[in-house]
Amino acid sequence: MEFLLNRFRNLTVLLLAILAQLVLLAYQVKSNQEVRLIRVWAVTAVTPLARAIEIGRSSVSRFFSDYFVLLDVREENKRLKAEIDRVQMDNQFLRTQLSTADRARSLAIFQAQSPSKTIAAHIIGNTTDQGAKAVMVDRGSNSGIERGMAVITPDGIVGKVSSVYPLSSFVLLITDPTFAAGVISQKNRVHGTLRGQGNSTVIVDYVQNEEKVEQGEWFYTSGDDRIFPKGLPAGEATVVRAGKTHKEIYVTPSGFQNGFPEEVLIIVEGVHAPIPSGPAGNQPVYLLAPPPADGETPAPSLPSKNGLTTDADRLLDRYRKIGEAQNHVYGERGSGAPNYNATDDSAVRRAPEENPPDNASSATPQR
């Protein structure tokens, strides 16, 4: 025996090393548990280092952008923005403002607006998985993060928390081949399963060929998976075609439409929401009113809080208020029609409560 072990020493060591790792692997698969101690050590050792590198990188980057490269550009930008404030006081201004707002601000706005309770987290690194379909964030169990929590951005879903450590967590991205989430199409209310493919697009599986899904249709989370609250945007169908048994639906994830996010939100208490009727990009976002110019009264042409931009919209809104003032329910059988000729005093009386004066500088939700 000893002779054999000496003669095949190399092979014996190899077999022992592989056997030990196979046992380790089998234990994890069988018990569905991690070997937590090793992971905690490794992650705890790497997290401060990754955080320090990130802080150093962002500090250097900010230093250069603030003091060298963008010094003049930033000043000029401020001056131009002040000029724009004086001349553009309509909805387009707000949209432009929204699109130029930085991500952190958008995230804070979204966080305040979202019915779900969320925690903001910063992506500090990738995992060592090939192709990086999972990332490391700087929030862990000390911040109340738990495995399985949904991770989102204002643009859409990003992934779910797959492992939690005291100071950090791993997030499995929706592009990972093992990721799955329940989704529903916006227009035709078709249910399916969103699955990653390992590249930038995801697919919606298990949709029968007979069901109707259109190209360009948006998919939202359905809440069926008990991870993502219902009503979060998942992405837009870019390719829809019939397959052998199920439809082949390719979706561009909306969570990554503005590039890979640096900040994400982890939903710690999800609240289901209805599927929006409008496109994802036109959903209401809470924004401050534009600032009045120095020494001038603000222009009175701010759009209303519902974002009514056409005459038809305004007429519809007026009829709705008349109906409400007369306790009329539109579409109810036998209730006749409301008196459109009546003065809608009550509606007008209520209007200032709902729509504060346009010259007020308070915040109003905008579409």
Next chain:
Amino acid sequence: MTEFSPDFKEPSTQILLSKFKFVSIIGISLAAILFQVYVPRFITQLSYLELPLLVTVYFSLMRRSPVAGVLFGAGIGLAQDSLSDHHLGMFGIVKTLVGYFAASVSQRFDVENSAIRFVLGFFFFFFHQFFYWVLSRALLGQTLTFDLPQTLVLAILNAVVAVPLFLLLDRLKIN
């Protein structure tokens, strides 16, 4: 009966071993793993660079000892596993095999030659990817796809990086 002359000497079977400081081995391995954790966040294309694998191959080739190769591979693989999102042991097993075979190969080839290093870098990357795919299917039942053309291209890219990287690491040898 054949008789050897008194001047006859047996051909030398001693292989030129390369030695490294323990700190160098640990430092380089950690740097390779941290590179994979951090750098691809900013340069996505670099996520396909398997530096831990290249480091495993290099140290195994230079030590020329299958036992050392097994230990290098298992150590780096398990460290990589512990920072990944899958079960511990997947990279460990694959890199253990890579370390063993790389060390075995080093006893038969001149691993100081850049052309051979290129070929070995290519071969072991392909072996690593293929074996990882096999293990994922066989042990974990995952249905990962194995993209052969992409793997071949990535193997070439990794081999291209391996040659200058190995030359750089040669400077850490203790003579």
